Amino acid sequence: MSAPLLEIKNLKVHFPVYGGVFQRKVAEVKAVDGVSLTIHRGETVGLVGESGCGKTTVGRALVNVLKHVNSDVYVDGEVIYHATDGTTTDLLALKNRDLQAFRRKIQMIFQDPYSSLNSRLSVKQIIAEPLEIHRPDLSKSEVDDRVRWLLEKVGLQPEYALRFPHEFSGGQRQRIGIARALATNPELIVCDEPVSALDVSVQAQVINLMEDLQKEFGLSYLFIAHDLSVVYHISQRIAVMYLGNIVEMGSADSVYFAPTHPYSKALLSAVPEPDPLRTDKQRIILEGDIPTPLNKPSGCGFRTRCPIAQDACAKDVPVLQHKANGSAVACPFVT
Amino acid sequence: MRPLILGRIHVCDREGKEKGSPHELHKFTVTNQALIEVKDLKTHFNIEGTWARAVDGVSFSVHAGEVLGIVGESGSGKSVTALSLMRLIPDPPGRIVGGSVMYKGRDLTKLSYEEMYDIRGKEIAMIFQEPMTSLNPVLRIGNQIAEVIMAHEGLDEKSAMKRSVEMLSLVGIPDPEKRVRDYPHQFSGGMRQRVMIAIALACNPSILIADEPTTALDVTIQAQILELMLELQRKRKDAAILLITHDLAVVAEMCHRVIVMYGGKIQETADVRTLFANPAHPYTRGLLNSIPRPSKERKGRERLQAIPGNVPSIMNLPTGCKFCTRCEVKLEKCDTVEPDLVEIAPGHSVRCHLVSEAQQ
C-alpha cells in the first residue's frame, strides 16, 4: 500500500441540542462517535451507510468547516496530514489561519449539482474563486489559462467559461464542481454523494472522469455514497458506518462479497441487483428504522435491529478488531 | 442452498421457495386478459407557447397479476404516463391530446371529471416518490386513510377508522391503534411510504401505480418496502402493479415485464429476463452497461461504458430517433426518420432502425 495521506484517529463530532427555559445545551447528537480511518495517497476509500449514520459529517469534519459554523459543535480526535517529506500535522489542532495552507490540499464536491454552484457567478468565476484565495500570486491571465485548462480536463469546452450554471445539465454541473475542486491542486477530494442526483446514463460519465483524474493527478478520494455498487466500483477500500461508528472496514472485495458484521451483511443483501437471473441471492430484511443518533442505544448501536444481538451487546461499544486479511469488524460475535 | 435464517430477520430467496418471488410468475403469459390497455397515449405540455411532447404515442397493457416496470431517466415521460392514466396531469399546462386508456370497457381519457373520482383510489391507486411530502402534514394519519375508505365504500367514520387500523397493521406498522392518531411528521420516511401504501390499498384497487416508490429511501428501507409491495401483490392475483423507476436493479428484482422509455416514447419492451439478457435497443444496452455490476468472477474493475452526452430536454427533442444524439451506432436516417416499434420476438419490441433492418 502506498504512503498514508490522511490519518483520522478517533474522530468525534457531537452537535448540541438546546432546550429548557434558558435554551441551554440539554443533549448532544453524536453524529460521529469515534471514527478512525486512514486514507492513502492515490487511494479511494468508500464510506457507506444509511441516512443519519454520520458519513457526511466525517467528510465535512475533514474539510473542517463544522468548527467555524457553530463553536458549540464538539470536535475531538486527530486528523493527521502526512506530507510527502514525512512531516505530520494534526489539522484539528490548527487555528483557522494556519489551516489555510492545508485547506487547498483537501477539497470537496457535493451531491446536488444544482444548489452547490452559485447561480449568479459565471463558470469562470466559480472555478477561479478558490484560486484567488489560495493562489493570490497568479496573474489574471494565468488564472484564465488555468480555468480553461481545468475545463478541458473535466471534459467541458473552454468556451463554457463565460456561461452560468443554469445553462448546464446536472452532469455538466457536476463536472464544473469537480473543476472547482481541482483548481487548487488538491491531494484529497471528499466526494459527498457525487453521482446520486444524476441521471443513470450520466452517472457513468462522472465516475469515469473521476477515475481518469485520479490516475492523472494521483488524487485520493473519500467517496461518500449510499449506492453500494457505485462505491464498490470506484473504491479500493470500503468502510461501513452505522450510527456514528465504523462497523466494518476492509478491501472493497472483502466488504462487498464477504461482509461479516451483521449490519454490513443486511445492508449488502438489501442492495437490489440488476440481474433477474441471479437466484442464489439471499435477502436479509432488517426490521424497523435506524434509531436517531440523539437517542443512541447503549453499547453497540446496531443491537436493536441486530439478529444476533446478545445481552452483552448493551454494555460496551464494540471496537474494530483487525483481522489477518487487513479488514476490521466491530462485532465480537462474528469471525 | 438453504436460506439463511437469522433471528428476527425474515428471508426470502430468489427461487421463491420461502415466500414466493415474482420470478416464479415468469411463466406468466401475455394471453392473460389485460386489466388496462393504453393506446397511442399522447400527453403534451404547453411551455411558454410551444407544446412539449412529454408522452408521445405510448401503447401498452397491464395484465392481471403482473408487475410491469417502466424505466427511464428524467424527461423520459415515465411519470407523465403514470399521471395520465390517473388523469392527474395539471391542466394547464399539460393536456392529454390523444389516445385512449381502456379500463373495464371504458376509456378513462373520455370520462368526465366526476366519473374519474370513482376510478381514482378505488380502481387505480397511486403512490409517489416523496413520502415526506405526499401526506398532508396537518391531518392525522388515521383520517387520511379513513378519508379514502369513506369516499369510495360509503362507510361511516367509525368503521372507516377501524379499517384504517387494519390497513396500518397490514402494511406492518407496529402499534396501529395508537399510530392512527399520529401526524405524518411523527413517522420516518419508510413508515410514511407504508402509510401511502395503506392508503393506496385501502379500497382494494385493481392496479397500483408506484412512481419511484423507494427512490427517496435508504437501501435497507427500500428492501422492506419492495418486499411489502410484492407480498401484498401475491395476495391478489387479479391485481397488478405498474412500477415506475429509474433503477434497473429495482426493475430486475420486482418486475415481470419492462418498458424502457426515452424522449416520451417506448424504445423497447420485453419480459425482464429477455431485456437484461438480450437488450436490443442501443439505449437499453447503454444503460445496462453504464451501471456498475459488482461480480466476484470479474476480477479488477472494468471501466464503465458511459453513454455520451446528456439527456435531451423534452423541449428540444430530435425529429428522428429520440436517442440519435447520443447513439454510437446510429444510421444516417436516424436523424430524420423516427423508427417504429417493431416486435422482433414474441413480447419483445424495439424501436430502432438498426434492429429492424437486421430483422429483414
Place this chain on the structure above:
Amino acid sequence: MLQYFVRRLLLAIPTFFVCTVIVFFIVQLAPGGPLEQQVQALKAAAANERGGGGGTGMGDQAIPPTALAELERYYGFDKPIWKQYLMWLGVSPRPMESADLPVELNKPRQAGNGLTVVVTERNGTYTVSDATSPGVPLEGWQAEYQRLSAGTYQLRAFKTEYAGILTGFFGKSHRYQEPVWDLMISRMPISLQFGLIGIVLGYAVSIFLGVTKGLNHGSRFDVISSGVVFIMYSIPGWALGSVLLVIFSTDAGLNILPLRGFESTDYQDLELGSKIADRLIHFVLPTIAYTIGSFATLTMLMKNSLLDNLGQDYIRTAFAKGIRESRVIWLHAMRNSIIPIASRLGSLISIFLASSYLVEFVFGIEGMGRLSFMAVLTRDYPIVFAFTVFNVVFVLVGAMISDFILAMVDPRIKFK
C-alpha cells in the same frame, strides 16, 4: 411548550424595560418639552396683556424664576432623569401633588385635612412632624430644599407615595389634567369598533378574495382584483375620507351622511334603536376610510399561501385518492393555507389601540389616534409613555398569542 412560553414571558420583561427606558430618555432629551411650552404660553399671555406691543427684550423677565421652579417641580423635572424613570415606574417615591407645600424651618403650617406640619432640623437632617409633637417624624412625609434660582432655595415639606405604571398608575395628562387611564378608557369604544370592524371585514374579504383569486390564478378576475386591491392599498385613508365627505356629507354632494363626530349631539336622548342607527350612520364613512388599505397584504398572503399549497405533493395524493375537488381544496389545501393567516391573529389584541390620527381628524372623532398624536405634539409625556407601555405589552403578548395559535393549528410546530 409550557417551557417555551415561560421563556417568552421571562424574555418579555427585559424587552419591556429596554423599550420603556429608550422611549423615556429619548423623548425627554428632545428639546421643547412641556415646560418650554408652558413658558411660551405664559410669554404669549404676558405679551397679550401688554397690548401686543411689548418689547421682546422683556420676555425673559416675564416669567419669574420662582414660577419656573414651581413648574419644574410640578412636572417632576427638578429630579435627575433616572430618578424620574424610577418614579414613573413606581419603585421610587414621588411627592404627592395634594400634599406638597413650601414651609419655613420651625414654622408650623397648615397641610390640609386639619393637619399642621412643622419642619425641624437636627445635624443637617430635616424632620417633618405634626405641629403638636415637633421632632417626632410624621409617617410618609419628607422635607427638602428646592433650588429656585442662583442662591435662592425654598424648603418644602411633602408627603410621598409610590405611584407608577407598576402600581397601575399611568400618571396625569399634562394637557388635560386628567388621569391618563381615564382618557384612554373613554376613547377605547371608538378604537374597539374601528378595530373589530376592520379586522372582521379585513379577514372576511381577504380570505374570500384570496381563495377565489388562488383558484382562478391568472384569470381576468385575478388580475383585475389584484389591481383594485393595490389601488385601494395606495389610497391614503384620510384622502379618501375627505373625498367621501364631500360626496356624501356636504350640500355640494348627496348630503345623506353626517359630516363629523362619532355620534349626534342629541345621542344621549335617543331611544336604543335610534342610538344604534345613529352610531352606524356616523360609522360608515370613517370605517371605509379606515379599512381601505387593509385588504392587500392579507389577500395576497391568502392567495399565495393557497397557490403554494395547491402545488404540494399531498394535494396530488388527495386527488389520486379520488377525493372530490371541493374537499381537496377546502379541507386539504385550506387547512394548510390558513396557517400563516391564523398565526397573525395574535396582533388582534392591538384593536384596543386601533386608531388613525388622520382619519379621526378628518371625521372629527375623538379617538386614540388623536389622543396619542396630540400627546406627542404637546409633549404630554404621561400619555406618550402610556401608549408606549400598551404598545410594547400588546406586541409582546400578541406575538405569544400568535405562537400559541400556530402551535394549535400546525401539529408540526412544537415550541421548545
